[in-house]
Amino acid sequence: MxxxxxxxxxxxxxxxxxxxxxxxxxxxxxxxxxxxxxxxxxxxxxxxxxxxxxxxxxxxxxxxxxxxTKEALFAGIVRDIVIDPLAAAHSRPIGPDESVADYCRSTLLPAMRLIEDKGRASIARLVLTEGQVFPYLADVYRKEVYEPFIDHLHQLAKMAAERGELKCMFLVDSPHLLAAPLWMGIVHNGLLKPSQQIDTAALFEAQIGLLFK
Missing domain, CATH: 1.10.10.60 (Homeodomain-like)
Known part of the structure; x- marks a missing residue:
């Protein structure tokens, strides 16, 4: 046994x-x-x-x-819902015969068109409304989304300037100008006048036309 x-x-x-x-x-x-x-x-x-x-x-x-924790969950939301789609757009190199304006239209406009449907605008609004009370939200969004996006726009602005494709050289020092329609749409559609939605992608495309030759 x-x-x-x-x-x-x-x-x-x-x-x-x-x-x-x-x-x-x-x-x-x-x-x-x-x-x-x-x-x-x-x-x-x-x-x-x-x-x-x-x-x-x-x-x-x-x-x-x-x-x-909830903090870890919020960071996961930011990475999965916001960063991954932008990373896919940023990873495509600009073509040898492609203007910076056309590159912006082909890589960034698709994400702008889906910003409300995919919840990315809502996440940004959550940061705007609760970021002061919970600084962690703003810190994560700034480091993971906002600063990399502005840096990406800055690199595109410098490239356009070197190629002579800019109408407004101010964009080189302030790439935030190109991001302005995005934030205008986020704030207007969700916080200020949600009953009268504006087309964020159309605003962004119009801004491209104003800034680039």
């Missing part, structure tokens, strides 16, 4: 297969989407990890395994 028990103990333990990469990615996406809905519905202050888990249809413990 003792020998049998020893043989059983010496048998290798059966492997417990963890969740697949695909399932893990799907669960993470569910949590991210649920967190965004919770933040936008209740505000960052009143959003809870329990509420996020309920929206995602998951146990609260599962949510904590993916994101330990």
């Amino acid at each position: 003792a020998e049998e028990m020893i043989r059983q103990a010496e048998k290798p333990a059966a492997r417990v297969r963890g969740p697949s990469v695909e399932k893990t990615a799907r669960t993470r996406e569910r949590i991210i989407r649920a967190a965004m809905d919770e933040f936008l519905d209740k505000g960052y202050a009143d959003a809870t990890m329990a509420g996020i888990a309920a929206r995602a249809g998951l146990a609260k413990g599962t949510t904590y395994r993916y994101f330990e």
Whole structure:
């Protein structure tokens, strides 16, 4: 009997297969989407990890395994919903015969057209309305989204200046001018006059026409 028990103990333990990469990615996406809905519905202050888990249809413990805090969840939202689409646009090099204006139209305008539908404008508005009370929100958005985007526009402005493609040289020192229609649309559509939406992409395209030859 003792020998049998020893043989059983010496048998290798059966492997417990963890969740697949695909399932893990799907669960993470569910949590991210649920967190965004919770933040936008209740505000960052009143959003809870329990509420996020309920929206995602998951146990609260599962949510904590993916994101330990609300702060980590917000950072995940910023990276998944805002940064990834912009990174895809930024990664495409400008063509040898392509003007900077045309490059902006082909890489940035598609993201502008979807800024409301994909929730990116709502995330920006959350930062605007709650960033002073929760500085972490503004810090994450500034470092991960705002500063890299302005730097990207700055590089494009310098390239256009070197090529003689600019109507307004002020853009080289203040690339924020090219981003202005984006923020005008975000503020107008969600905070100031949501009943009369303006087309952010159309504003951006018009600004390109005003700034570039």
